[in-house]
Amino acid sequence: SQTIHQWPATLVQPVGSPLSLECTVEGTSNPNLYWYRQAAGRGLQLLFYSVGIGQISSEVPQNLSASRPQDRQFILSSKKLLLSDSGFYLCAWSSGQGHTEAFFGQGTRLTVV
């Protein structure tokens, strides 16, 4: 069966520090991968998605970037964090074939101080 791992679960980082969140998927190949952010008390906003290795699409301009160095690995990064980057970050995957549901990781709660 397929599983998705996302780490760390919580992170407190100072303003101006770098960020790296990692997500890996097991049990499937060539998945679509996504990074969503959920600000406190609000809905989910799609940040990046990827349909293949090295293929990254950005949905909103921001202080973050994403990379997909391997088929089942998706990384969210920042060179210098801002206070506004605080939030709950969720990685997700869906089958690259057809219009299937997305499955989400456990999420990372990032607090920038």
Next chain:
Amino acid sequence: AQKVTQAQTEISVVEKEDVTLDCVYETRDTTYYLFWYKQPPSGELVFLIRRNSFDEQNEISGRYSWNFQKSTSSFNFTITASQVVDSAVYFCALHGSSNTGKLIFGQGTTLQVKP
């Protein structure tokens, strides 16, 4: 543009009451897909149901049921005989005909079921 609206921000019910969560969507795609997810306090989103635009049959799964009506662009979710474990944030989501699988989420409805 695509949009999902969940007008109910918070709902509070007493255990065993029935509760309906509303979802209204906007899209120009003729083929599209609708979803409901549950987010318990732990934070992970749990997939509940997917419905495509060609299938307007209502669906029932245990205490959960979904009412899809294209005429009113609505995809409502009813929990029958609610339980405390149903307390969570519920999200309705939409994606259109592109194969990227990008989801447009509503703002979510926080459901509190009191014992």
